[in-house]
Amino acid sequence: xxxxxxxxxxxxxxxxxxxxxxxxxxxxxxxxxxxxxxxxxxxxxxxxxxxxxxxxxxxxxxxxxxxxxxxxxxxxxxxxxxxxxxxxxxxxxxxxxxxxxxxxxxxxxxxxxxxxxxxxxxxxxxxxxxxxxxxxxxxxxxxxxxxxxxxxxxxxxxxxxxxxxxxxxxxxxxxxxxxxxxxxxxxxxxxxxxxxxxxxxxxxxxxxxxxxxxxxxxxxxxxxxxxxxxxxxxxxxxxxxxxxxxxxxxxxxxxxxxxxxxxxxxx
Numbered sequence: 156x157x158x159x160x161x162x163x164x165x166x167x168x169x170x171x172x173x174x175x176x177x178x179x180x181x182x183x184x185x186x187x188x189x190x191x192x193x194x195x196x197x198x199x200x201x202x203x204x205x206x207x208x209x210x211x212x213x214x215x216x217x218x219x220x221x222x223x224x225x226x227x228x229x230x231x232x233x234x235x236x237x238x239x240x241x242x243x244x245x246x247x248x249x250x251x252x253x254x255x256x257x258x259x260x261x262x263x264x265x266x267x268x269x270x271x272x273x274x275x276x277x278x279x280x281x282x283x284x285x286x287x288x289x290x291x292x293x294x295x296x297x298x299x300x301x302x303x304x305x306x307x308x309x310x311x312x313x314x315x316x317x318x319x320x321x322x323x324x325x326x327x328x329x330x331x332x333x334x335x336x337x338x339x340x341x342x343x344x345x346x347x348x349x350x351x352x353x354x355x356x357x358x359x360x361x362x363x364x365x366x367x368x369x370x371x372x373x374x375x376x377x378x379x380x381x382x383x384x385x386x387x388x389x390x391x392x393x394x395x396x397x398x399x400x401x402x403x404x405x406x407x408x409x410x411x412x413x414x415x416x417x418x419x420x421x422x
Contacts, residue, residue: 166324167302170197171204171335179238181205193300195224196342198234198254198262199365200335205236206250206266207331215248215268217334220367222264232256246270284404290319290378303340315384316347322376336375337399337408338367344381345395345412360393363413373399373407380404391416 173181183201199222207217228234235255242249248268254261293306296318306319320340326332342365373379383397392415399408 165302167322167336167339168324168326168332170302170339171200171332173201173204173208173236175208176235179209181208181236181238183234183236193343194228194230195222195262195362196339196365198222198224198228199264199342200339201234202236202252202254202262202264203266203335203338204331205238205252206264207268207335209238209240209250210248210268212268212329212331215270216330216369217266218269218369219267220264220334220338220365221266222262222338222365224262224362224364226259226261228256228259228261234261241265280406284400287317287319287380287404293319300343303343316344316382318344318347318381319378320344320381321378324376326374326376330372333373333375334367334369337369337373337379338365340375340381341365341367341397341399341408341410342412345383345397345410346414347383359417360414361417363392363415366411368409369407370409371405371407373401378402383410 170184173183176182181201181204183197183205199220202222203217203220233256237253237255239251239253240249241251246269250266250268252264252266254264288308290306293308296305296307302323304321304323308317308319309315322336326336342362345365346360346362380400380402381397382400383395385393385395387394392413395412395414397410397412398406399410400406
């Protein structure tokens, strides 16, 4: 794994590149970054890419990613991705990806692919998309990640959050790369919807899992609408849901995540 500092010269496509060490065993690159949401989002995204290396993604498109985070890991060590086939039929491919450092498993991720079908499938989307302000007329905002650009519609760190987001570099016409970019982005953005402060001691939110389901084609280097909210929080856990839509409000991905609240070490 290449360990380096995040800079303007690094592209999201670079972050998603994997090196094959052995059959179905890949090594991902990492970037020196203390934010756990950044690291866990990157591990989930790289897991999706690793799974895609064992499937012909030209005719089987990724439709879901479910990552369970188990350990924080050591930023100074490389991360291995071991891919196992769970299901292989004429229509569906499912892979299990174990992200590990030595004997420590950092995350387990299931990634599902479906054969592209011709014909006229049922098409539906609940509700009518609202009008959003032009992202170019909003101030730059969001996490300090140079590979992404954010524009917020309202103050962050509330129970609901709406933002424009896009990759800062043009991506290749590969659905797998665009999907992995959204997985990476989702973990960063879901952390921005927080439970209203009502506790006496400082707490930090840490993601336990992340699920992303893709419904339609899209481009992650075009402006995307992102909305997320916290429907419920109790017993030091919060359930966060979110969506990604096209600039015109065409829903293409839904996201869910469980977060756990941990005391902040004053040291």
